Each structure stands twice: as structure tokens, then as C-alpha cells.
Amino acid sequence: MSQLVLEALDTRTADVWQMSARKKRSLAVKKGISAVILHFLFYGLEVLNQKEEKVRAEVGDWEEDFTFGIGMGEKAPALYMKKTKNRLVRLSAAITVPEDMDLMIRFKSVDAAFAVMSGQIGVAGSYARHGFMLKGDIARAMSVVRCMDLAEAYLFPRFLSRKILKEVPKKNMGIIRTYLAVAGRMIRFESGKRENKRQDGGRQNVTGLL
Structure with missing residues (x-):
């Protein structure tokens, strides 16, 4: 009997593992x-x-140097942004402290975040399910969420947008044109980073020679 119990316990342990x-x-x-x-x-x-x-009007209403972030806990992906001169700048997740953000949306789990990221539910739906915690001014949070809803409408196919948004807004760009614009911005950003590194390396070499 004891041997059978041990075997059963071992099996359950293996299943849990x-x-x-x-x-x-x-x-x-x-x-x-x-x-x-x-x-x-x-x-x-x-x-x-x-x-x-619509996005430009929302961002224009934010105060200069306004910071906000979207996270899902420690050792998980996060996005931190800052408004400066009516542009959005991405902040390094490695050195940014979430508690220092003016506005922070922190999902309670990776699963809750993934449901929004993958278009299963919208931000409003996640909030209704208590899927995330909010730190910051509620009026400013609503403005950020409106921008995120618009971004989802542009980046997601219409059949997903209709499922997660109360109303699909009228768009001035189709999804292909949107992704081409996004890809172009990403390429220019990466090219700029490489150019800055090359220039920094050149300055270091000149300093070494001097």
C-alpha cells in the first residue's frame, strides 16, 4: 500500500512539474x-x-514632459513614453522607474496584458474586468486610452477592431498604409541610432589620438 501511495505522489508531482x-x-x-x-x-x-x-489633439493637450507607461510587472515587457515638443519619445525601460511616471497603467498579470495586446479585449474591457491598476489623473488616463483605442483601430484588422472597440472611428489611412508608415519610422529611427553610434565612435577615436 505504501509503495502505491508513493508512486501516486510521484505521478502527481510529475504532472504539476x-x-x-x-x-x-x-x-x-x-x-x-x-x-x-x-x-x-x-x-x-x-x-x-x-x-x-484626433491623436494630435489629445497629445497637444498634455502638459510638456508628461510621462506615461504601460507595464505588466517585474521582468516583463513595458513601454514608457514622454511628450516633448509635441512629439512622443520612448524612454528606456532599463533605467525608467514606473513609480516616477505621471501616469502608469500596470496590468495585474501577463495574461491580462496579453488579452489586450492580442486584440481579445479592449482597454476599456480590461478595466471593467479589473485587469490593470491605474496610477495618475483619471482624466489624463482617459485621454491616453482614447489614443490607444485609435492606435488599435489603425493597427488591428477591422474584424478585431469591431470586437474590442465600442465604435470603430473613421480612419484617414488604411492598415497597409499605416504599417508602411510605422515601418518607415522604425527604419529611420534605427538608421539614426547607427549614425549616432558611428559619430560617437569617431569622436572617441579623435579624442584618443589627441
Whole structure:
């Protein structure tokens, strides 16, 4: 009898370990996808701030140096942004302190964040389900959420937008044109980073020679 009990306990332990491993893999995949979506969300907001009047009006109403972030806990993807001179600038997640943000949307779990990032539910739906905590001014948060809703309407196919948004706004760009604009902005940004590194390297070499 004792041998049978030990065998049963070993089996249950193995099942729990396997489930834990599957859960870890699932979370890793969701974190990876969320990181990519947050990357596109930033550039999408940046493009729409230049090309969509509604987003430009919302951003224009924010105070200079206003900072806001979207996160999902420690060791998970996050997006931190700052308004400066009517532009949106991405802040480094490695050195940014979430508590220092003027506005912070922190999802209670990776699963709750992924449901929004993947277009399963909208930001408003996640809020209704208590999927995230909000730190900051509620009026400013509503403005940020309106911008995110517009970004989702532009970046997601219409069948997803209709499911997660109360009303799909009229758009002045189609999804292909939007992604082309986002891709162009990403390429220019990466080219600028490489050029800055090259110039910094050149200055260091000159300093060394002197």
C-alpha cells in the first residue's frame, strides 16, 4: 500500500512539474509577443500623432514632459513614453522607474496584458474586468486610452477592431498604409541610432589620438 501511495505522489508531482513547465513556456511566448506589440504601439502612436488629427489633439493637450507607461510587472515587457515638443519619445525601460511616471497603467498579470495586446479585449474591457491598476489623473488616463483605442483601430484588422472597440472611428489611412508608415519610422529611427553610434565612435577615436 505504501509503495502505491508513493508512486501516486510521484505521478502527481510529475504532472504539476509538467504543467508548471508548460505555463512558463506559455508566459515566455506571451511576453515575447507583447514586447513586439508594445514596440509597434509606440511607433503607431508616434505616426498617428503626426497624421491623425484626433491623436494630435489629445497629445497637444498634455502638459510638456508628461510621462506615461504601460507595464505588466517585474521582468516583463513595458513601454514608457514622454511628450516633448509635441512629439512622443520612448524612454528606456532599463533605467525608467514606473513609480516616477505621471501616469502608469500596470496590468495585474501577463495574461491580462496579453488579452489586450492580442486584440481579445479592449482597454476599456480590461478595466471593467479589473485587469490593470491605474496610477495618475483619471482624466489624463482617459485621454491616453482614447489614443490607444485609435492606435488599435489603425493597427488591428477591422474584424478585431469591431470586437474590442465600442465604435470603430473613421480612419484617414488604411492598415497597409499605416504599417508602411510605422515601418518607415522604425527604419529611420534605427538608421539614426547607427549614425549616432558611428559619430560617437569617431569622436572617441579623435579624442584618443589627441
